[in-house]
Structure formats: C-alpha cells, structure tokens
Amino acid sequence: MAEKKSWYQKIIERPQKPYANPYAGGVLLGVALFLSLLLTGNGLGASAMFARLNGFLVDLVAPSHVDRVPQLLKIAGGNRNPLDNWVTFEIIGVILGAFTAGVLRGHVRPETTKGPKVSERTRWVMAFFGGMIFVYGARMARGCTSGQVLSGGATLSAGSWVIAMVMFVVAYVVAFLLRKMWN
Amino acid sequence: MFPLASIDVLGKAGVYVVEIFIGFLFGYALEISGFNNAYLLTGQFYFRNGRVIKTLFTAIIVGMVLIFGAVALGILDYDLIWVDPTHLWPGVVGAAIMGVGFVIGGYCPGTSVVSSVTLKKDGMFYVLGGLVGAFLFSETEPLFHYFYNNSTNYGRVTLMDVFHTNAGVVVVAIVIMALLLFWLNEALVKRFGREDSAPHPLPKQWPIGAAAILALAFGVWAIQPSLSQMWARVAPEKAPLLEQYQVQIHPGELVKTMNDHTINTVILDVRDDYSYNLFHLKWARHIPLSQFPAALPSLKKEAKDVPLTVFVVLSDDEGEATQAWKMMAATKIPNIYILSGGMNEWITIFGEEDMAEGLIFEGATSLDTVEALNFYFAGALGDRYRASDLNSDEFTEEWLETLKFSPKIKLQRQQGPVGGGCG
Numbered sequence: 126m127a128e129k130k131s132w133y134q135k136i137i138e139r140p141q142k143p144y145a146n147p148y149a150g151g152v153l154l155g156v157a158l159f160l161s162l163l164l165t166g167n168g169l170g171a172s173a174m175f176a177r178l179n180g181f182l183v184d185l186v187a188p189s190h191v192d193r194v195p196q197l198l199k200i201a202g203g204n205r206n207p208l209d210n211w212v213t214f215e216i217i218g219v220i221l222g223a224f225t226a227g228v229l230r231g232h233v234r235p236e237t238t239k240g241p242k243v244s245e246r247t248r249w250v251m252a253f254f255g256g257m258i259f260v261y262g263a264r265m266a267r268g269c270t271s272g273q274v275l276s277g278g279a280t281l282s283a284g285s286w287v288i289a290m291v292m293f294v295v296a297y298v299v300a301f302l303l304r305k306m307w308n
Numbered sequence: 309m310f311p312l313a314s315i316d317v318l319g320k321a322g323v324y325v326v327e328i329f330i331g332f333l334f335g336y337a338l339e340i341s342g343f344n345n346a347y348l349l350t351g352q353f354y355f356r357n358g359r360v361i362k363t364l365f366t367a368i369i370v371g372m373v374l375i376f377g378a379v380a381l382g383i384l385d386y387d388l389i390w391v392d393p394t395h396l397w398p399g400v401v402g403a404a405i406m407g408v409g410f411v412i413g414g415y416c417p418g419t420s421v422v423s424s425v426t427l428k429k430d431g432m433f434y435v436l437g438g439l440v441g442a443f444l445f446s447e448t449e450p451l452f453h454y455f456y457n458n459s460t461n462y463g464r465v466t467l468m469d470v471f472h473t474n475a476g477v478v479v480v481a482i483v484i485m486a487l488l489l490f491w492l493n494e495a496l497v498k499r500f501g502r503e504d505s506a507p508h509p510l511p512k513q514w515p516i517g518a519a520a521i522l523a524l525a526f527g528v529w530a531i532q533p534s535l536s537q538m539w540a541r542v543a544p545e546k547a548p549l550l551e552q553y554q555v556q557i558h559p560g561e562l563v564k565t566m567n568d569h570t571i572n573t574v575i576l577d578v579r580d581d582y583s584y585n586l587f588h589l590k591w592a593r594h595i596p597l598s599q600f601p602a603a604l605p606s607l608k609k610e611a612k613d614v615p616l617t618v619f620v621v622l623s624d625d626e627g628e629a630t631q632a633w634k635m636m637a638a639t640k641i642p643n644i645y646i647l648s649g650g651m652n653e654w655i656t657i658f659g660e661e662d663m664a665e666g667l668i669f670e671g672a673t674s675l676d677t678v679e680a681l682n683f684y685f686a687g688a689l690g691d692r693y694r695a696s697d698l699n700s701d702e703f704t705e706e707w708l709e710t711l712k713f714s715p716k717i718k719l720q721r722q723q724g725p726v727g728g729g730c731g
Contacts, residue, residue, distance in 0.1 A: 137427070144348070146511065147359045150341030151366025157333035158371035163378065164326050166311035166725055167390040169334050171418035172442075173729075175435075179442035195453065196446035214324040218331020219418070220425050225332070226339035227426035235427040238346040238414070245429070248414075252346070252430040255413015256420060256437030257444070259406050263417060264445035265456070266402025268392055270416040271334075272729060273399075275364060277392035279371035281478055283465040284394025288403040295407025300353030303411055307350045 139231035158279055165211060168276025171219075172263035173212040176200065180207035196264075240307040251306065310384045335422055337367075344423040346414025346430055353411060355500040358493040365486045372482060373524045376475045380531045382541050386475075387640060390725045396460035413437065463613055469605060476529030483525040487518055535601055538638035546637045550630065556648040558713030559657050562620055565717060566591075566698045572617040574610070578632045579623050579651075583681065585688040587651065587668070589622075590696050597628050604639045611641050616719060622647035622654075625679040642720045652682045657711065658695040658703070659683070667693060 158169055180201040184191050191197045201207040227233040239248035263269035266288050268277065274292065277285025300307070312318070318326065341363045342348040352360035378384035410416060413434050415423055420438060423431025449456055467478045494510055533541075549555045557565075565573045577584055577592040584594050595603045611617050619636065621644070623629040629646045636644045647654065655668060662668040667686045694700065 144342035145340040147341050147357075147362035148366050148517065150337050151363040152370050153333065153337040154341070154363060154367035155370025155372075155374065157330055157337055158367060159374040159378075160333070161330045162371075162375060162389045163310045163384060164312055164330070165323060166388055167729065169330070169418075170729070171416070171421065172438075174421075175417060175438045175442040176446070179439055179446060182439075183443070183446075194446050194450070196449045211323070211327050214327035215331035215334065216421060218328035218333075219335035219338075219421055220331075221328070222332035222335030222337075223339040223344065223422040223425040224335075226336045227344065230340065232339065232344060233426045235429065237429045238344075238348075238423070239430060240347065240350075248346075248430050249433045252413050252415070252433040253437035253440075255409045255411070256415070256417075256434035257409070257441035258437075259409025259413055259415075259434075260417055260438035260441030261445050262402045262405025262407075262409055264402070264442060264449075265405060266399045267395060268729060269406065269418065270364070271418045273392055273403075275367055275371070276390070276729075278368040279375060280389060280391045281372065281376075281467045281475065281482075282392040282394065283467055283470045284396060284399045284462070285392050286467065287394075287396065288399045288406075291400050291403035292407045292410070295404045296410045297353055299408050299411040300350065304354065307347070307411075307414075308354055 136228055137234040139228065139233070141231040142229075144230075154275070155279070158276060161215075162276075162280070167211060168272065168280065170212050170215065170268065170272040170276070172260055172269040172272060173210070174216045175260045176264060177207040177210055177212060240305075242308070243306055309382075310378070311388055334418070335425070337363075338419055338422045339426065343415075343419040344426045344428060344431065346423070346428070349419060350411065350414050355496045357501070358497045361489060361493045365489060369483050369486045369521055369525075372479055373521065373528055376479050377524070377528045377531070379475065380528055380533060382533070385640075388725055390729050391464050391466060392729055394460075394462040394465040395456070396462065398456050398459065409441075463609075469609070472602075472605075474532050476532040479528045480525045483521055487522065490518075535635050535638050539634050542637055542640070546634075550633070553648075554716060555633065555644065556626065556646045557620065557716050558648050558711065559654045560708050560711035560713045561715050561717060562647055563698050563703050564708060564715070565618060565620070570616060571719070572614045574607075574617060574619050575647075576607075576619055576621045576632065577623075578621055578628050583624060583651075585690060586685045587655070587683075587689070587693060588691055588696065589654075590691045590698055592622070592691075595632075597623075597632060600632050600635055604635060604641070607636065608639055608641050611643070615721075618643045618645065618717060618719070620645045620647055623650050623679060624681040625650040625652055627679045643717075645717060650679070655683050655695055659693070661702075662693045662695050668695070 161167065161169055176196070177200055180191070180197050183197055184201040184207065191201045224233070237245045237248055239245065259269070266273055273285045274289040278289055338344070342359055343363070348357060348359055351357035375384065379386045413420070415431060415434050417438055420431050420434040424435050468475055471478065562575070565571055575589055575592040577588050577594045578597045578600060580596050588594070607619065619641065621629040621632045621636070626646055626649065629650060633644055633646050659668050663670070667689065669684050670682065671684055672680050672682055
C-alpha cells in the first residue's frame with residue numbers, strides 16, 4: 126500500500142505546466158471531431174453517457190421500471206445493455222486522454238476549483254445542482270456542448286446553431302446575476 | 309469512401325477501439341485547454357479569459373472546414389454522417405436550461421468528466437448531479453412526451469436548407485463570423501479582463517492562422533462540385549441502369565404504382581410551361597428542367613421524410629426526363645424512374661378516347677425544339693383529358709394486364725447515417 130501511495134504522491138506532485146493556448150486546443154479538438162465523423166459517422170458526445178449510465182443503474186435496481194419509462198425502454202429495454210454503445214467507449218477514451226494530459230502537465234491534483242468568495246462546501250453543492258440542471262437540459266435538447274454545439278455546429282445542423290446561441294446568451298445573463306459566485 | 313461502415317469493416321470491437329482513440333484525443337484536447345477547471349471555464353462569462361469561445365469555435369470551424377472539404381472532394385458522404393435533427397422548441401428550452409446549469413455548475417458534461425479525472429472535487433460532484441439530472445429527465449419525460457418528440461420536429465435540417473445555398477457559402481460565412489467573434493472576444497477580455505491564472509495573449513502569428521482558415525474556407529467554396537461533376541462520380545454505377553433500360557418504366561407500371569396506396573408515387577413533369585399547360589397528367593408535379601436543380605434539396609428531403617417514395621420523371625419523350633434523372637441520381641435520391649417513351653407513349657396508349665372526341669390529334673408539333681411531341685391538342689386543357697386521369701375506372705387491372713409490361717420498380721430504403729447521436 127505504501128508503494129501505491131507514493132505513486133499517487135508522485136502524480137499529484139508533478140510540476141505544474143501552464144495550460145495550452147486555447148486556439149491550439151481548439152485545432153486539436155476540431156481534428157478529433159473530424160476523425161470521429163470520418164471513421165465512425167458520429168460526432169463527439171458526453172451527455173448521452175449520463176443517460177446510459179442512469180439507464181444501466183435503474184436496470185440493475187429496478188428492471189421492471191425500465192419498461193414503464195419510454196426514455197429508458199429505448200436504451201435498456203429487453204436484452205439491451207445501455208452501455209453497449211459508442212459513447213461508452215468514447216468516454217473511456219476521454220478518461221484516458223484527460224488523465225494522460227493531466228499527468229504530463231501536472232494538473233492531476235485533488236482540489237476544488239471555485240470563485241474566490243465561496244467556500245468549498247458551497248461550491249460542491251452548486252456543482253452538484255449545476256450538473257443536475259445541465260444534464261436535464263442536455264437531455265431535453267438531445268445533446269450538450271459536445272453533441273449539439275460542437276458536433277452539430279460543425280456539421281451545420283440548423284437546430285444546433287439555435288441551441289448554441291440560446292445557451293450562450295442565457296449563460297451570460299445568469300453569469301451576471303451570479304457574479305459573486307465566480308469573481 | 310467515408311464514413312467507414314465501421315461495424316462491417318472493423319467489427320464491433322474494432323469500432324470500440326476507434327472510439328477509445330477518438331475519445332482520447334477529445335479528453336486530451338479538453339484537458340490541455342484548461343477545461344478541467346471551473347474557474348477558468350467560467351472566466352468566459354466574466355471576460356477573464358475568453359477560453360470557451362476560443363477553443364469551442366476554433367474546433368467548430370476547423371472541424372467544419374475539414375468535413376465539408378472532404379464532402380466536396382467526394383471522400384466523405386454527408387448523407388451518412390450524423391447531423392443532429394432539429395427539434396426546435398425542445399432544443400431552445402433545453403439550451404436555456406443548459407445555460408443556467410453551465411454557470412451554476414461551472415462545467416458542461418464533457419468537461420466535468422475531464423475535471424473529475426484530474427481529481428477536482430467540484431467536477432466529481434457535478435458528475436453525480438448530472439446522473440441525477442439524467443434520472444430526473446427520464447422519469448419526467450412522459451409528462452411532456454408530445455412536446456419533446458413531436459412538437460417541432462423538423463428532422464434533419466441544415467443551414468444550407470434554411471438559407472437555400474450551398475455548403476461552401478455557409479462555411480465561408482461561418483468562418484468570417486467566427487473570426488469576428490474572436491476579435492470581439494479578445495477585445496472584451498482586453499478591455500474588462502482581470503487577472504487570470506492562465507493568461508494567453510494572442511500570439512503574434514495570429515494573422516497567419518486567421519488567413520489560413522479563411523483561405524481553407526474559400527477553398528471549400530471553390531471546390532463545391534457542380535451537378536455534372538457529382539453525376540460523373542456516380543456514373544460508373546448509375547449510367548449502366550440507363551443504358552440497359554432498367555429504370556425506364558412502362559406507362560402501365562406508373563398507373564399500377566399510382567394505384568398502390570402504400571407507395572408515395574411522385575410524378576415530376578419537367579417540360580416547359582407551354583407543354584405542361586397543353587396536356588399533363590393529374591397529380592403531376594410541374595418542375596421545369598431549368599428549375600430542377602433548385603428543387604433537388606426538397607425532393608431529397610421528401611425521399612427521406614416519406615418512406616416508400618418513388619419518383620417518376622417524365623417529359624415529351626425521354627430526353628429531358630433523363631437529364632433530370634441524372635441530377636437526382638447525382639444527389640443520391642433513391643427510387644427514381646423515368647416514364648418510358650414520355651408523353652408520346654402515354655398518349656399512344658391512353659389517348660384513344662380523347663382522339664375519338666377530337667381533343668387530341670396525331671401529328672408533330674414543331675414548337676418544342678428539344679424533344680418533339682407527336683400530338684397536338686384542341687386547346688390547353690391541362691389535366692382535363694381522359695388520358696390524364698391515372699385513376700380512371702377504365703384502366704382496370706385486366707386491361708393493364710393486356711399491356712404486357714415487365715415491372716421494374718424495386719423499392720430501396722434510403723441509407724441513413726451510420727452513427728448515432730446523443731438523443
């Protein structure tokens with residue numbers, strides 16, 4: 126155990142490198158999206174993973190309930206395994222990629238990122254409810270920043286561009302109202 | 309030709325390996341851009357750094373230019389990639405909810421995963437909350453099931469459909485707008501920006517980057533294929549069908565198909581106004597050949613939206629109809645046929661009674677220089693001839709049998725996207 130802990134210490138104490146130029150990150154992201162469409166025919170996604178993981182958990186706990194909920198029936202009905210889907214493996218890749226980048230650049234460390242005026246506990250509560258609200262909205266919109274704004278935006282879906290604009294406008298308004306939280 | 313029908317080529321396990329590779333790039337790019345940190349992410353909305361706009365819109369325009377460049381070159385089939393369908397109002401409501409969640413939570417779902425992996429506790433709480441959000445959605449969706457699925461479901465609608473233009477124009481317009489957005493974003497950060505833990509002044513080489521993406525966008529516009537180039541791409545497969553007379557259907561088969569109500573038979577009359585007004589079939593949709601290219605996107609959409617749609621193109625003979633057929637084949641519209649012999653053969657078979665009544669006469673009219681019609685008419689009666697009525701009781705099954713034609717229509721399902729979305 127002691128050895129394992131030292132590995133952990135090594136990772137979280139790696140020297141911190143600055144984040145990349147955001148435009149450069151964007152180019153890499155754009156190339157990843159293109160490769161995804163070229164090789165698999167689908168774009169990038171994330172919110173679908175939350176829906177499928179939820180379907181998987183409900184199917185474990187209350188399989189009969191799945192048949193009464195159209196959204197779950199679609200992904201977990203009958204013999205369907207909700208995790209047997211492209212997004213599961215894409216997210217496994219995301220985890221590996223993010224961890225690799227985080228280790229290489231010394232960004233893996235247990236901490237809470239927050240505005241300077243709020244406590245850690247407040248931030249955790251807000252993060253929980255923010256995640257809940259966002260994913261609810263992402264299910265309603267059939268995709269989040271990855272599936273709609275990025276993938277739908279680049280493939281020129283009309284609805285995705287509407288979603289992108291509404292999301293940003295609302296975010297700016299809410300950000301102004303909640304400015305104490307982040308400044 | 310891409311996208312790979314990956315499952316056939318690589319097997320399911322192979323596809324999943326590819327997905328892990330793509331996800332790796334996705335996660336790597338998000339992490340190095342600083343999106344594992346909610347303070348940096350929300351910096352967008354307080355003009356601290358403008359990172360979200362920079363990364364997201366760079367990714368969109370780079371991806372877009374690559375995608376539509378590959379589509380224009382015929383490497384990638386746009387019909388087979390996933391394009392989010394437009395459900396307008398659910399999209400707007402969902403987007404507004406996402407905007408709220410973004411600021412309260414500090415992440416979006418993808419970035420929260422990246423954040424959790426780099427051990428940010430707020431990212432982990434976000435992921436947990438996100439799971440609860442997914443649960444609440446699936447439980448409450450029955451309450452607004454109709455709104456969610458059917459209220460404003462427009463299917464696959466692209467900006468090209470909305471603005472009635474080609475992909476090249478849209479690509480150039482979006483790149484220009486993105487560059488203006490970058491400029492505004494930089495200016496706001498410069499004007500109002502406060503200290504940031506990850507500052508990134510615009511590198512000196514920015515004009516090169518801007519010029520490069522703009523040049524690529526204009527390149528995509530310049531290489532948009534014409535209809536004849538698109539025909540040349542499908543000709544090896546489709547031209548033999550014309551030559552071997554496999555898509556020219558006998559008039560009797562058109563009547564039979566029209567009377568089969570499980571099939572949506574669309575008759576496209578591509579002759580000029582003059583010929584159309586003199587004589588045409590009932591229910592024929594009139595799209596003169598000159599206006600045909602503009603009508604292709606809506607025909608394609610109809611083929612997609614209405615299952616079992618069969619298009620039958622006709623002209624006085626077969627010449628103009630064949631030109632129209634080639635345009636449809638070039639745009640990959642399925643189930644397209646030509647009326648064999650055009651109006652000439654039609655009137656020869658079905659026009660006896662009209663001729664007996666003195667409404668139609670045999671004899672060439674030389675007004676049409678493209679293709680000659682072998683009949684002339686007492687007046688411009690449009691579809692008020694007996695021969696115009698495809699559903700006439702006189703065209704009984706038994707009578708159709710006497711025409712002795714071999715049916716050629718074979719319904720094909722239009723190939724949809726190989727990938728799926730997040731919905």
